[in-house]
Amino acid sequence: MLLTHGARPDAARAPRRPADTGLIGRTEELRVLDEWLRDPAVRLVTLTGAPGAGKSRLAGAAAEAVAPARTGSTAGSGVVPGAGVTAVVDCDPADPGAAVAASVRAGAAGGGRVLLLLDGCDHEARPAPVDVTRLLDTGPGVVVLATALEPLGVLGERLFPVPPLPVPPDGEYDEDTDLERLCAVPSVELFTVCAARARPGFAVTEENGRAVAGLCALLDGLPAALELAAARTRWYEPATLLSRLRDRPGQLYGGPAGAPERHRSLTALAEYGCRGLPDAERALLDRLCVYRPGFGTHALDRADEPAVDGLLDRGVLALTDRAGAEPRYAVREPFRSYRGAALEGRGELTAARDEHAERYHRLVTAAAPRLAGTEQARWLAVLGAETANVLAALEHSHARGATERAATLVLGCRQMWPARGLLREGVAWCDRLAAGVPQAAAVRLNDLGGELTAALGDPVEAVRRHRTALADGKRLGDRGLSARITAHLGAALLATGDAPGALASLEPAVAALEAVGAAGPAARATTTLAAAQHALGHSRRAADLLDRGTAALRRLGDLRGLTEARYVAALLAMSSPDRPDPDEPAADAALRxxxxxxxxxxxxxxxxxxxxxxxxxxxxxxxxxxxxxxxxxxxxxxxxxxxxxxxxxxxxxxxxxxxxxxxxxxxxxxxxxxxxxxxxxxxxxxxxxxxxxxxxxxxxxxxxxEKRLTARQLQVALLVSEGLTNRQIAARLDLSEWTVVNHVRQIMRRLDCASRVQVAWAIGKWT
Incomplete structure (x- = not known):
């Protein structure tokens, strides 16, 4: 939470209560539409997107904004006389011709343009492209603004996709998140306004902020869904509502009595959006609805491309990242839960999840050997982006009794658990699976659990786990596996402060790993051995080992191992028995x-x-x-x-x-x-x-x-850098002027400065 100057952390914070601002979060969209509809070269604009995204409201607001002639004047509109919109006509999309002719004549008589609003061009009400073309040919001043699930397919059509409202990043809120920034997220602002209508006095607070953020993320920022959820706050607190909706968002229903039937529940909204989907698109949607939002092309086959385009056009499927190396997708709510419920009703949900788990098992298996070489960063990024789906596949495999397959996933993500900070989750999975798999897999799981426990900051427990793994692993007769575990044991012992014990484990481990050709693990163990030698005061030996390990890691392209090696280099630079002062430039370079x-x-x-x-x-x-x-x-x-x-x-x-x-x-x-x-x-x-x-x-x-400034000298130096004289500094700090003079002299000597200007430069370059 950001604190203003002078605020105390225990100060009471008043909850934020935004005003009812009507159309929320669409300022930029309205600006662009206003520009397009005032452009004489634009004849047809179609707002597309999922049902419930707010296309009709946005179209109505845009029409109101560009129709100054309703008040009889185009003054102040910035439009050249004769180019302003003089009339807005709501037309039936299925039969718009009846009201058009008279309206066009009336508009033309005023020398302006007529905006025809075709709202809801979907399904039975979807006009044929030729009918829309005929509308445009009625007169040169006709402009059509349409809303539809998909493009109308008319030559010259300008498409304006209307996405749901932005949601809080990662759907998270905690005590470190700025409450004001959370309340400014459009989806949160809309939810708050609608909830305040249902429950006067409702506000987003530090207590319910996490739940509100979670609700907005769960409902994908879809305005219709947020309004339905907000209406239920008259009964439930946001945390309770989130818990009830987490697995079944489609159970939301209600809404104003005058709302279209499709807006009365999320299930009806999803059914409306899926109506008329071609078989290929419906089949792909059914397959993808079990994927967690934010999946990559690993979920798709080459034959799926046309169906993907169709689902993107309709707003059922969304691009969540179009700037990355490969596109990423998400099935939007409420379609995800709607099609999931349909699969469950047909008894096909488990098969869809089996297929999902199999795809991610193949992905992790393919990534595992690439996580230790030159492709490490790329594959870590791939697995990191797919973490939610990997964890879902892991959970499903375990629930289906495929314990060995689940263990393969856990071990295949050996680099991902620490790199993505999933330390507790990784330890929990290691413990959960170790008892139900063959001994070789159990040994590896116990060893991995030890590594993750050490990363959590409990080296004593890590030593216990590694020793258990080592005792069981020796019975397998796998020399390379035993050497890896021994190296990990040495690292854990070093973290406990037992440098002699670490040395006793690491030296034979390095030799054994080199003997079996395990270059990567040997290089990592060598850098840990260097740290152990350094802890024992053998600085020259430590430097030689570190150079050897670092060179090997650079050749292998092991970035994570090299990060550890450079950290060890910084430790060696900061303290050495044969050097009286730390080598701060070397430590700085290594840490950078x-x-x-x-x-x-x-x-x-x-x-x-x-x-x-x-x-x-x-x-x-x-x-x-x-x-x-x-x-x-x-x-x-x-x-x-x-x-x-x-x-x-x-x-x-x-x-x-x-x-x-x-x-x-x-x-x-x-x-x-x-x-x-x-x-x-x-x-x-x-x-x-x-x-x-x-x-x-x-x-x-x-x-x-002697170069280090005391606290008082630092205060004086900062005031010198602001241009204050000795007398002004003395008054500011309640010191005698002579004391300030002495401080300035000491500062100049310690900073190797010959003038106050140089002091100001030396201090200013760091601030």
């Missing part, structure tokens, strides 16, 4: 490269740790970057809360100490503002925020030892 690699893989398990260590380095090197440090640490903490991971106790204490010191120096309001900005950052924004920090000057540790 790790963050850049993380940007390619979006590895949510390692990103918080990288961001936190980078923030501490920035604070040590350039104290004037304190607001950025707060943003980075807060964003990392938010990400940890999402993934469920916790930092080691000593690291957590260092972070708390840093934040406490910053808060005392900055004051509450700037500190709270920086924290709110940090909570608003997603993973990509966190990486961008870190990489935008000025790099450390090569060969100089400007923030350490």
């Amino acid at each position: 490269e790790a963050l850049e690699l993380c940007r390619d893989t979006v590895d949510l398990s390692v990103l918080p740790r990288l961001a936190e260590d980078f923030a501490l380095l920035v604070l040590r090197r350039t104290p004037a970057q304190q607001p950025r440090v707060v943003r980075l640490i807060t964003a990392a903490r938010t990400l940890r809360r999402r993934t469920g991971s916790t930092p080691p106790p000593a690291h957590r204490a260092a972070l708390e100490e840093a934040l406490t010191g910053i808060r005392s120096r900055l004051g509450w309001s700037p500190y709270a503002l920086a924290g709110a900005e940090g909570r608003a950052l997603d993973a990509t924004g966190l990486i961008a925020e870190a990489l935008s920090a000025p790099p450390a000057p090569p060969g100089k540790a400007t923030g350490t030892g």
